Amino acid sequence: MHADAxxxxxxxxxTKAWPTELRALRAILLDCGLAEEFKWRGPCYTYDGGNVAIIWGFKENAALGFFRGVLLKDPEGLLVAPGDNSRAVRMFKFTGLDQITAIETTIRDYVREAIELEKAGAKVDLPKDDIVYPEELLAALEEDPxxxxxxxxxxxxxxRGYALHFAQPKQSATRVSRIEKSRDRILAGKGLQER
Structure with missing residues (x-):
């Protein structure tokens, strides 16, 4: 068996969070012709090597996320951003298998549209990063070439992920501590959530 498999x-x-719902979403994604790979500690669904969709089992819901979700038409307004700082990803949230079953045709339509965006090489037009680096990060970078x-x-x-993480605490000492704790990960070229 392949390591990813x-x-x-x-x-x-x-998985203990939403196993039935995640298996149902998996079946739909595979039936739509996507390949299944293991990335970011979970299954990721790709087309010709390009990331299209991902599933998550959160505490409060199961989710199907689209990497270029902001480009999907979403005529029914069903997709939501995973967080306040999400710029490209949009997702469906489910709290029961019946919700998935009720809109399965719509899910398949969104998946097909996402595949077409991948085939076309569509890119999300992200504005230049508008994140202001906290003073503590600027000082750390200046002191440590x-x-x-x-x-x-x-x-x-x-x-962007690091800058948001470092800027979040109100206390300067906490910001400095977060930067220090992230140093080895940054030196290794890894993102905040990567192992």
Missing amino acids: EKIEAFFSD ELQEAFEALTPGRK
Whole structure:
């Protein structure tokens, strides 16, 4: 069995959050012709190597996310952003298998549209990063050339994730602590959530 296949099977057999709903979403995605890979600690659905969709089992709901969700037409307004700072991803949220079954045709339509966007090479037009780096990060980068070089080499999304994470606490000492705790991860070129 391929390493990804083993991890995916383990994910579905071990998940305690919304297992029935996640399996139903998986069946739909695979039936729509997407390949299944293991990325970011869970199953990711791709077309010709490009990320199209991902499923999550959160505490409060199961979710089907689209990497370029902001480009989907979404005529019924069913998609939501996963968080306040999400710029491209949009997702469906489900709290029961009956909700998935009720809109399965719509889900399949969205998946087909997402595949067509991938085939067309569609890109989300993200404005230049509008994130203001906290003073503590700017000071750390200035004091540590190795950290600065590694931080600048990160992808825009990884930099954005760190900047938001570092800016969140009200206390300067907490911001400094978060930067220090993230140093090794940044030097390794990894994002905030990557192992």
